[in-house]
Amino acid sequence: MAEMLLEARDLHTYYGSSHILHGVSFSIRKGEALGLMGRNGMGKTTLIRSMLGLVRPRHGTVRVNGDDMTRAKPHRIALAGVAYVPEGRGIFPNLSVRENLVMAARAGVDGRREWTFERVMETFPRLGERIDNGGGQLSGGEQQMLTIGRALMTNPDLLILDEATEGLAPLMVKEIWKVIRTIRDTGIATVVVDKNHSAVTALTNRSVILVKGEVVFDGPSEQVRQEPALIRKHLGV
Numbered sequence: 344m345a346e347m348l349l350e351a352r353d354l355h356t357y358y359g360s361s362h363i364l365h366g367v368s369f370s371i372r373k374g375e376a377l378g379l380m381g382r383n384g385m386g387k388t389t390l391i392r393s394m395l396g397l398v399r400p401r402h403g404t405v406r407v408n409g410d411d412m413t414r415a416k417p418h419r420i421a422l423a424g425v426a427y428v429p430e431g432r433g434i435f436p437n438l439s440v441r442e443n444l445v446m447a448a449r450a451g452v453d454g455r456r457e458w459t460f461e462r463v464m465e466t467f468p469r470l471g472e473r474i475d476n477g478g479g480q481l482s483g484g485e486q487q488m489l490t491i492g493r494a495l496m497t498n499p500d501l502l503i504l505d506e507a508t509e510g511l512a513p514l515m516v517k518e519i520w521k522v523i524r525t526i527r528d529t530g531i532a533t534v535v536v537d538k539n540h541s542a543v544t545a546l547t548n549r550s551v552i553l554v555k556g557e558v559v560f561d562g563p564s565e566q567v568r569q570e571p572a573l574i575r576k577h578l579g580v
């Protein structure tokens with residue numbers, strides 16, 4: 344049996360009376376790299392938030408490593424090995440880069456400690472140069488690196504990145520993609536949400552496309568690359 348890390352079935356999520364997710368099922372296996380795509384407002388962030396306990400789906404189930412987490416609090420899901428890099432980042436601006444990283448450190452679910460402070464420093468030499476600066480003094484790109492570094496310090500099995508390159512300078516965007524590739528290659532399963540479809544499909548094995556809160560495609564990223572009509576129809580502006 345393939346090892347399912349995260350599995351959501353038939354999620355229906357509302358904000359007030361707005362019905363946002365209309366029966367979304369989503370799964371990711373150990374070590375898989377998955378692109379989650381869709382135009383603005385199609386429900387990508389809502390799907391992620393529904394799976395991480397940040398918003399409660401009205402219907403449906405969420406399992407992490409086979410355990411029912413449908414009503415679990417976000418910290419329980421994090422402790423089960425799921426790290427989240429939200430849109431807009433999440434660092435402590437008043438703490439130094441070092442403090443931001445060290446306070447996030449913990450062993451993975453099976454006791455793994457592959458991602459140490461030293462390894463994060465090797466992966467993000469730029470953060471090393473700013474180690475004693477306050478988080479709030481960093482550029483947008485450096486803050487994004489720090490957010491990803493913090494997520495790695497928890498030694499996750501799954502890393503979810505929501506618009507990690509949004510609003511960053513081109514050089515920084517390139518660096519972030521490089522880092523995501525490195526992370527993928529270490530075997531951490533990754534879910535990547537990004538508007539750059541060719542970068543997403545080049546990096547991932549599987550793609551899921553959402554349109555108006557429904558999954559309209561779930562298949563090989565290779566297929567999305569080879570069928571521009573798919574992109575035009577579901578992702579074109």
Ligand SMILES: Nc1ncnc2c1ncn2[C@@H]1O[C@H](COP(=O)(O)OP(=O)(O)OP(=O)(O)O)[C@@H](O)[C@H]1O
Nearest residue numbers: 358359361363381382383384385386387388389390
């Ligand atoms: N807190 C909220 N309250 C009410 N409506 C919301 C809230 N957050 C999102 N929405 C609405 O839910 C729908 C889905 O939003 P969501 O952020 O999940 O989309 P998305 O696919 O992630 O898009 P984007 O790329 O713009 O972030 C949108 O119509 C949005 O306006």
